[in-house]
Amino acid sequence: MPTVxxxxxxxxxxxxxxxxLIAGVTDLLQRVLDKNPATTVVTIDEVELENWGIGGLPVRDYRAAQAAKAAKP
Known part of the structure; x- marks a missing residue:
């Protein structure tokens, strides 16, 4: 039983x-790994922004830094 x-x-x-998302992941596992959709479990966890970090920064700060980089000519 695959769990994603x-x-x-x-x-x-x-x-x-x-x-x-649930349908797409289930379909992907069926097509690629021949897994049974009836036994495929997909869960989605939503995380508050202040509980998520990327590159050593809270996600809001990381996004702001990325936007600043993209805005430079």
């Missing part, structure tokens, strides 16, 4: 988007 855990930041993913 998806972690995303809590920023308003809709129930429809989550359903699409």
């Amino acid at each position: 855990n998806i972690k995303i930041t809590r920023e308003g993913a809709t129930p429809e988007q989550k359903a699409e």
